[in-house]
Amino acid sequence: MxxxxxxxxxxxxxxxxxxxxxxxxxxxxxxxxxxxxxxxxxxxxxxxxxxxxxxxxxxxxxxxxxxxxxxxxxxxxxxxxxxxxxxxxxxxxxxxxxxxxxxxxxxxxxxxxxxxxxxxxxxxxxxxxxxxxxxxxxxxxxxxxxxxxxxxxxxxxxxxxxxNGEASLPQRVTIFTKPGCPHCARAKRELRDAGFKFEEIELGNRGLSYSTLAAVTGAGTTPQVYIEGQRIGGADELTDWLKATA
Incomplete structure (x- = not known):
């Protein structure tokens, strides 16, 4: 025992x-x-x-x-x-x-x-x-x-x-990206500037493909940003969301 x-x-x-x-x-x-x-x-x-x-x-x-x-x-x-x-x-x-x-x-x-x-x-x-x-x-x-x-x-x-049962937890943020994508770079920069840490899922890494992206997000373009499980969308949508929640 x-x-x-x-x-x-x-x-x-x-x-x-x-x-x-x-x-x-x-x-x-x-x-x-x-x-x-x-x-x-x-x-x-x-x-x-x-x-x-x-x-x-x-x-x-x-x-x-x-x-x-x-x-x-x-x-x-x-x-x-x-x-x-x-x-x-x-x-x-x-x-x-x-x-x-x-x-x-x-x-x-x-x-x-x-x-x-x-x-x-x-x-x-x-x-x-x-x-x-x-x-x-x-x-x-x-x-x-x-x-x-x-x-x-x-x-x-x-x-x-x-x-501490009242400890403040960080928001969970995930971003789907692809290599060389300028909109992905902008989205990641805006997340960092806003103080968010994030998980990055990069297409082409470990077998991840556009089929994976479409199956998970329902979208065919990158980036795709999720915050606390809510789909925010691409870089422009992220910009709007950050302004609205500032």
Whole structure:
């Protein structure tokens, strides 16, 4: 049975990390002493839920966590430093610190090391998140012990609600673009000038095509801008929307 360790100190472990082309030992004191830190642990780098939802939302909300007193957000997995660094680069998650628990020592001492031999993974971390203040675990959100890979409580929004239920969230903005499109460049510039961070989906990248654009947006031209799920439209429509909401 997975144990909630609220009120306890984090285990003393030395992690073998990679910085550039060199090994660097990082201790739990280095990570947690004198700081407010959010940790989210997951089964593996490059795996579907971890890559599509768990990690990206923490990265997206990192500025909000910082504004609410969090010094650092750590992603921890039972993977080696090479894999974790490659995943960080693939995800472009510059707001997150990736820590490899390569031997599973930290996960085991946390009581969160589980067997995933049925998937060919071997020992891995159970999915959970925790708030650590000066090395002491204040709060843990542990996924329920169910078959598969449950993802119900260790998400970024749940943790942020615990820290500050009234925290102001950034609007979710997505823009469909194509290379060399001047209207796309103008739309992105106007979004940045207005203080919006956005997800860019570029046609021609990873098999995305005009068929994709038409299927998702119902339109055949770029850019196409969505804010909080609402289709704003192209660059001219975005300009009008920004003026109306200023």
């Amino acid at each position: 997975l144990e909630n360790r609220e009120g306890e100190k984090v285990p003393e472990v030395t992690f073998r990390t990679r910085e550039g082309n060199e090994w660097k030992d990082v201790t739990t004191d280095d990570l947690f002493a004198g700081k407010n830190v959010v940790v989210f642990a997951l089964p593996g780098a490059f795996t579907p839920t971890c890559s599509s939802t768990h990690l990206p939302r923490y990265n997206e909300l990192a500025p909000v966590f910082k504004a609410n007193g969090i010094d650092e957000i750590i992603c921890l997995s039972v993977n080696d430093g090479f894999v974790m660094n490659a995943w960080a680069g693939d995800q472009d998650a510059n707001n997150i610190r990736f820590i490899p628990d390569g031997n599973g020592e930290f996960s085991e001492k946390m009581g969160m090391l589980v067997g995933k031999q049925d998937l060919g993974f071997g020992p891995r971390s159970w999915r959970y998140s925790m708030l650590v203040k000066d090395g002491v675990i204040e709060k843990m959100f542990i996924e329920p012990e169910k078959p598969g890979d449950p993802f119900e409580v260790s998400d970024a929004d749940t943790m942020l609600t615990h820290i």
